[in-house]
């Protein structure tokens with residue numbers, strides 16, 4: 320067993336433990352925005368689409384992010400909960416892939432997160448019909464000014480269309496760069512309450 324590198328024999332039984340360690344190591348290595356992840360979803364016509372979102376927590380429940388639920392990604396997930404996430408960290412040259420089902424976070428959790436955001440972000444959530452075609456920047460800035468005026472002097476309420484998701488992993492794969500393209504890949508597959516681990520060819 321090569322204990323110095325990624326190997327199914329020397330990784331934690333729980334992939335979330337390894338994920339937390341790699342995220343912390345990416346941050347310590349100076350990787351910019353290590354919480355940025357690609358989220359892939361599937362539309363009603365079967366076409367995939369992908370975009371970046373920010374990880375806002377990862378634990379035994381899965382990977383959390385927040386967005387406008389009326390957006391393309393939100394509509395996709397309402398029709399097909401399957402989602403895929405990808406992280407890439409350089410340095411140190413690592414990738415994590417996640418596949419699983421996305422479920423909506425309870426409203427109180429979305430409210431707590433929304434309340435923690437800067438006020439400008441909260442107002443922006445009211446101003447933007449994410450993904451809709453707009454005639455220019457002026458209507459967006461007007462919508463922002465209207466929302467700011469509406470909530471002036473009080474807290475900004477959580478819009479009904481805005482909230483969080485948690486992706487519960489079914490498959491997770493950890494990839495680490497090695498020389499001569501002989502990279503290390505370890506795949507975890509959910510198996511009842513636990514996980515099985517395998518090495519994949521690079």
Ligand SMILES: Cc1cc2nc3c(=O)[nH]c(=O)nc-3n(C[C@H](O)[C@H](O)[C@H](O)COP(=O)(O)O)c2cc1C
Pocket residue numbers: 352355368369370371372373374384385386387390391392393449450
């Ligand atoms: C680094 C980065 C982080 C982002 N984080 C988020 C996020 O957490 N939530 C979000 O709704 N959009 C986020 N975005 C914007 C999305 O990539 C995307 O433009 C937007 O959510 C609309 O996607 P959709 O039309 O496919 O639903 C982020 C973009 C970048 C580049």
